Amino acid sequence: MDVGIAGAGLIARGYFAHLTQRGMQPKLWSPTGKSARDVPSGTVLNVMGAIEGQFDLVYCANAAELAQSDVIILAMPANGHRLVLDALIPHLEVRHTVIISGHLSFAALYLSKMVAARGTQIPIVAWSTTALTAKSPNAPHELRIGQLRGNIDIAVLPAGQGATAKATCIELFGPHFTLRDDLLTIALSNLNPQSHLAIALCNLTRIENGEHWQQNSNMTPKVGNFLESLDQERVEIARACGKKVHTQLENFRQSSGQEITNTHELYQLQVARGTDPIGPKDINTRYVTEDVPYGLVATLFLARLAGVEAPLHQAGAAILSACYQRDFAADNDILGALEITDIASLKQLVRDGFATERVS
Structure with a gap:
């Protein structure tokens, strides 16, 4: 399976190592370029802890190249989600599955709305947390994986594609996923x-x-x-x-x-x-x-x-x-774009996502 990872920080590098160890050939994309400068392409990543080995990092040049992969994982802080999603949206097609690792602030709904505006709908998977923990104790090219999480709650937009999307997650990271009813449950379970x-x-x-x-x-x-x-x-x-x-x-x-x-x-x-x-x-x-x-x-x-x-x-x-x-409330660049003003609308959207006819 072709997997692109949006982000190149500690968690993203951990995912790169884990997926490589599972026989895949993932690629990283560093949206700002900072993480790629810290650990450039061709650098040998020394990984220890729950995952051990040496891995040659491979990067994409831009969002279009990342979108050549059928599965795209967002592995970055939430304050980078809007920037990355806006770059990816023009390149997304029905063949894609997008996973938001460590979902916050209904970013999956934002992606659903923007993709619907282009006349399509794709499976969007929201994880309650990251699949692993990671630190860089000594140098950027060293990574210590603290743990591989035993369970990750997930929700899928639209909910009808939940079983297929869960199977994709299991193929990538193993049988560590519990499918929940909707995004609202994921949001309210985040501690x-x-x-x-x-x-x-x-x-x-x-x-x-x-x-x-x-x-x-x-x-x-x-x-x-x-x-x-x-x-x-x-x-x-x-x-x-x-x-x-x-x-x-x-x-x-x-x-x-x-x-x-x-x-x-x-x-x-x-x-x-x-x-x-x-x-x-x-x-x-x-x-x-x-x-x-x-x-x-x-x-x-x-x-x-x-x-x-x-x-x-x-x-x-x-x-x-x-x-x-x-003003931290003003820093949130996702909620306002959703234009949701009542709980009934939210409850429908967290199950079904935005249908193409809802956005014109």
Whole structure:
């Protein structure tokens, strides 16, 4: 299977190694060129951890060359999705399947709308998270894969193509995918924006000063209380949207079989198991610059449509906007383009996508 990967950062390189190891010949595209300059074509990528080996990176020159592949995976931060999708859309045909790895802010709906405007419809797959984790500990040409995720929730537009799209995902990455009913379930099950809000806001001076600090160890009881309250807001928004989602604690209990009573205990259990990653040390961390405009702002969009108050999400986004002197809501370049003003329309679109006759 021909696979093109839009993006050339850590996750994209991890996908390149994984797919190559599975006997495919993927190609990367670096939209801005920065990652390609860091690790240029012909560079031997040394991969260790959950995947091991040496891989010769291969790049596409542009979006048109990337679109020669039948399957295209977006593997980049959400603040690059609009740029990449706009470059790809003129080249997409009915033969294509597009996978958005780590879907945020209804980017799949934006792609559906733009493709429908061209008179066609393609399978668009939204993953709840990335298929693996990756870090570059020493040099750009070195990559450590922390884990290959055991399960990834996915939704497909249109929903009727779900079984076929899931089969494509399994062919690429193995049997690690659970098909959910629609994009709304994926959006409301994403725990990263609220978790990263609590971590970033309560450790902002550490991040700004570039301190070396342990992320899980610093999930203290009081920060844990904050995160649990954020989590409850997410659950209430989901309920108002007609969805039942698990709390973060329920998710962990279900997956681990461990009986824990609070978020602080959950994070300290991870520390005891040897999982205590270094917290962000750059004020431009994606915990803020990606997860506020494309995570929290999208959650607040759902809250408004459903008529639910989310004061902690609202305040968190406002406080970080004030700290950064930046309107993070204005940074979101996807939601406004969807022109969705009521929950009923959203509920239909997250199942069916935009039909060609809906866009003229």
